[in-house]
Amino acid sequence: MREVLQCSKSQLNQMQKTYAPFTVTTPNGAIFRAKKNGITITAYRSGKVMFQGNNTTAESKIWQPSAISKEPTNKSTESAGLPADFANWSVIGSDEVGTGSYFGPLTVAAVYVDNSHLEQVRQLGIQDSKKVTDPEIIRMAKQLITFLPYHVVNLMPTKYNQLMQHYNQGQLKALCHNLALQTVLNKISPTKPDGILIDQFVAPATYYRYLKGQPNIISQNVYFKIKGEQAHLAVAAASIIARYVSLIAMDQLTEQAKITLPIGAGNAVDQIAAKLLREGHSLDQFAKLHFANTAKAKKLAQRYH
Structure with a gap:
């Protein structure tokens, strides 16, 4: 069996993350290929995603509510996977x-x-x-x-x-x-x-x-x-x-830290986090510790000690 969906760039990104544990060798012209439960999923740069194997419908159906064949041209156009009058x-x-x-x-x-x-x-x-x-x-x-x-x-x-x-x-x-x-x-x-x-x-x-x-x-x-x-x-x-x-x-949080806390997860964040550590603060009350920024900030803080 074979099913083909036309997907948006954002959905392709989400698919790639979801199927990351199941990826296999990617053919030329494809973004990724994965094998899950006997089904091969291949995503192409064109936005096409091919599902091959037994019971492909069940796997492809996971993505159909948000799969799109074309971008809406105006507000009255039916949103992908939603009823025409959903808005x-x-x-x-x-x-x-x-x-x-x-x-x-x-x-x-x-x-x-x-x-x-x-x-x-x-x-x-x-x-x-x-x-x-x-x-x-x-x-x-x-x-x-x-x-x-x-x-x-x-x-x-x-x-x-x-x-x-x-x-x-x-x-x-x-x-x-x-x-x-x-x-x-x-x-x-x-x-x-x-x-x-x-x-x-x-x-x-x-x-x-x-x-x-x-x-x-x-x-x-x-x-x-x-x-x-x-x-x-x-x-x-x-x-x-x-x-x-x-x-x-x-x-x-900014008031507690007595310094403006930047958004995002870039280099400026590492610098501020390191400053907080040097001043004796615990990052636990300000930041999401599982981010890679935590380790970077600790290295920066130690460098200046």
């Missing part, structure tokens, strides 16, 4: 910030946007939080939280580091998304959303595998979409609120 549904959206930043918390927000509030949200100029300035995020978030049911799971570094002793980061994100969604569902009960949209950070099958054993797993009418903020305003609102809470947390 007009009453939806709980969830998104997270902070996963790629050494300093600061992991922050996950879930927000319910009833279709009666869509225009009100739209008028605020909501978009992906990465594309707006901090003052705009603060302005929009303060308005959103006055009329939208929401919940934020904000794991400050100390708690984050404790949990990372038992989970990987993907598992931890899945747990936080599930908790945030469950809390919002409880807040709006007995109202039920038309759908739930999670800003996709891992294949759906992997997401649910991460949640295995949890007492309450939200799975009814759940959709996954890379760049989910473009598919529904609920995810965009979640992105804004998560960023707002993260900004407040970073201000608190």
Whole structure:
């Protein structure tokens, strides 16, 4: 059997990470090749991904909700894997910030946007939080939280580091998304959303595998979409609120450190982390210790002793 999907660049990147443990020799013209459960998966630079073997449908179906054959040409175009009118549904959206930043918390927000509030949200100029300035995020978030049911799971570094002793980061994100969604569902009960949209950070099958054993797993009418903020305003609102809470947390940590903590995980981060160590601070209260920056900072700190 053979199945072929046309995928976006971001999805190819996610596939490559997911199938990394199963990779084999990559043929010319391909990005990667993997063999998993008797199925060979080959991804090409053109965006085509070929699934070959027995029961390929089950494996390829994992990716179909977010696989795309072409980019949407306008807002009314059907989002890949979502119903044509999904943007007009009453939806709980969830998104997270902070996963790629050494300093600061992991922050996950879930927000319910009833279709009666869509225009009100739209008028605020909501978009992906990465594309707006901090003052705009603060302005929009303060308005959103006055009329939208929401919940934020904000794991400050100390708690984050404790949990990372038992989970990987993907598992931890899945747990936080599930908790945030469950809390919002409880807040709006007995109202039920038309759908739930999670800003996709891992294949759906992997997401649910991460949640295995949890007492309450939200799975009814759940959709996954890379760049989910473009598919529904609920995810965009979640992105804004998560960023707002993260900004407040970073201000608190900066005050404790008495030095501005940069975002990201680049060289500037290593320098600041080393400075904190030289001043006798524990990085546990400021940073995600499993990042490679920790070892780099320790080397830098020792160099100046």
